[in-house]
Amino acid sequence: MELAEIRTYPVKSTKGIPRLSARVLPWGLEGDRRWAVVDPLGEAIWVGEHPRLLSVSAVETPEGDLRLSAKGMDGLKVPPATGDTIPVGSSDLDRADLDRAVLAHADAHEWFTRLLGKPARLIWLDDPGRRTVTGEPGGLWDAPLHLVSRSSLQRLDDWIAEGAMERQEHPPAPLDVARFRPNAVIDGAEPFAEDAWTSVRIGEIDFRVSELCDRCAATIWDPATQERGKEPLRTLAEHRRWDGKTWFGIRLVPRNLGELRVGDGVRPG
Numbered sequence: 001m002e003l004a005e006i007r008t009y010p011v012k013s014t015k016g017i018p019r020l021s022a023r024v025l026p027w028g029l030e031g032d033r034r035w036a037v038v039d040p041l042g043e044a045i046w047v048g049e050h051p052r053l054l055s056v057s058a059v060e061t062p063e064g065d066l067r068l069s070a071k072g073m074d075g076l077k078v079p080p081a082t083g084d085t086i087p088v089g090s091s092d093l094d095r096a097d098l099d100r101a102v103l104a105h106a107d108a109h110e111w112f113t114r115l116l117g118k119p120a121r122l123i124w125l126d127d128p129g130r131r132t133v134t135g136e137p138g139g140l141w142d143a144p145l146h147l148v149s150r151s152s153l154q155r156l157d158d159w160i161a162e163g164a165m166e167r168q169e170h171p172p173a174p175l176d177v178a179r180f181r182p183n184a185v186i187d188g189a190e191p192f193a194e195d196a197w198t199s200v201r202i203g204e205i206d207f208r209v210s211e212l213c214d215r216c217a218a219t220i221w222d223p224a225t226q227e228r229g230k231e232p233l234r235t236l237a238e239h240r241r242w243d244g245k246t247w248f249g250i251r252l253v254p255r256n257l258g259e260l261r262v263g264d265g266v267r268p269g
Helices: 051-055 106-116 150-165 233-239
Strands: 003-009 018-019 019-026 035-038 057-060 066-070 073-078 085-087 100-103 120-125 147-148 184-187 199-201 203-212 245-254 258-261 266-267
Touching: 003 100, 018 106, 019 066, 035 150, 035 258, 073 100, 073 106, 106 120, 147 150, 150 184, 150 233, 150 245, 203 258
Parallel strands: 147 184
Antiparallel strands: 003 018, 003 184, 019 258, 035 120, 057 066, 066 073, 085 100, 100 120, 147 245, 199 203, 199 266, 203 245
16 A cells, blocks of 8 residues: 555645645644635635635745635735734634634735635634644644545445446546545555554554544535535445444544655555
């Protein structure tokens, strides 16, 4: 088994950035989900209600600037956030111990307000160490690192195609793994073997498996077109539903720090 892909998401709910390598910090991959879009009350704006977030490309520069772009929008360079703080609500930042974050430059608020057609603000988590998720340090996400398996996705695609044939529908194209917003994509495992893992070593980094990943309705939006469908939740509900939720992928907590690289070996514990 090997690490086939690494992705980070500088702004929560925007496009993933493919990486050949990434530093592992206590709260996750460097540069992953330190920014988020919220409403004026500090409640996170959910991509399931505002799928245009999926069209946003956000890239951090070595100087700490954030470069934003999206179809139909002028590009914007956002300077490092050093402004006032804002109270942050808990919606879509579930199981999080976080009360305040730093406001970005006002130009960023105006940019996201135009993009979404509703008042919005961009915030930055200045110190990920003070936000905890189920007792662990975390960025603006519900686990330091999220892992999915290509073979599990292939099995899901097969189930979806089989269901379409039974309904006499045209089989859809395979799902883009981007729907699941993983940090790490592995290759070479048996389908859903990761369900049984309690730990995993990727390269020289040891991780504890904190839990399986339950999937929300954000996955039914195509990240390329922002169009809404029924998959994968319809099929996951048939094959991967228990405890009132549907499941795909696992959440990891690092036990040591270092660097992940595409091609690293993957050894479950």
